[in-house]
Amino acid sequence: MPARSSSDEADQLTAVVLRFAENVVVSRRRSAITQEDAAGRAGLHRTEISLLERGLRVPGLDTIVRVAAGVQAEPCELLAGMAWRIDPNRLHGAKPPAGGFEVALGSRWEEVR
Amino acid sequence: MPEPTITIDRAQRSGLYEAVCNHLSGLGDIWLALEVEEDTDRAIRICTEFVEDFWLLGDIGWGREVEPQEFGLTLKPEVLARVLVRLRREAEEVLAGSPEDREAREQEAATDRRFQVAASTCSALLAELGPTAEA
Numbered sequence: 071m072p073a074r075s076s077s078d079e080a081d082q083l084t085a086v087v088l089r090f091a092e093n094v095v096v097s098r099r100r101s102a103i104t105q106e107d108a109a110g111r112a113g114l115h116r117t118e119i120s121l122l123e124r125g126l127r128v129p130g131l132d133t134i135v136r137v138a139a140g141v142q143a144e145p146c147e148l149l150a151g152m153a154w155r156i157d158p159n160r161l162h163g164a165k166p167p168a169g170g171f172e173v174a175l176g177s178r179w180e181e182v183r
Numbered sequence: 184m185p186e187p188t189i190t191i192d193r194a195q196r197s198g199l200y201e202a203v204c205n206h207l208s209g210l211g212d213i214w215l216a217l218e219v220e221e222d223t224d225r226a227i228r229i230c231t232e233f234v235e236d237f238w239l240l241g242d243i244g245w246g247r248e249v250e251p252q253e254f255g256l257t258l259k260p261e262v263l264a265r266v267l268v269r270l271r272r273e274a275e276e277v278l279a280g281s282p283e284d285r286e287a288r289e290q291e292a293a294t295d296r297r298f299q300v301a302a303s304t305c306s307a308l309l310a311e312l313g314p315t316a317e318a
Binding site: 104124130 | 205
């Protein structure tokens with residue numbers, strides 16, 4: 071397996087942020103809550119909800135929990151579908167885990183393709 | 184075609200465009216206000232803001248990438264002022280973050296400062312121990 075570069079990790083971070091953005095949009099629409107109301111419930115500015123939904127903010131843990139409350143979802147729902155492929159170079163010679171290099175952050179567990 | 188009220192350059196256009204796009208991500212709020220909340224006043228207020236966004240985009244271009252170096256804003260001065268006040272407020276909100284965010288950032292900065300002291304202390308002590316200490 072080829073070694074993954076830091077740019078690959080940057081791509082992964084982008085994918086994670088975009089997935090979070092999509093999950094927020096889906097959850098908010100499912101709950102039929104406006105951006106304004108979601109922001110009000112979460113104690114954030116509406117602009118912050120906009121940025122998160124556009125994938126232009128990397129949310130902190132507290133923001134994830136607050137936004138989940140704002141859109142009436144569980145925090146884990148906002149993390150659904152995310153995964154992080156572990157760079158084998160970071161395993162320091164240890165054998166890769168059975169099933170691949172990905173660690174699921176949400177409800178979906180994927181193996182490396 | 185109305186005469187421009189004011190002219191902006193490409194960089195200023197880029198900033199306004201970003202702020203407008205961020206606002207437009209809430210376009211679906213009109214439907215929610217009308218159909219779900221049945222709050223007509225709110226729907227009209229939200230809709231008015233978006234209409235003004237559209238007018239501004241008509242002046243500065245709808246695409247992210249545009250050719251002109253200058254853009255003439257043709258909105259009526261009172262409308263333009265209203266849009267600019269709103270966009271400035273939203274931009275300032277983004278820059279300021281929430282009070283909790285600021286508090287969290289300050290806590291992280293304080294932690295960083297302690298670790299900077301730790302790192303510099305280790306370096307200073309290793310230097311005192313002599314050149315072979317880090318071998």
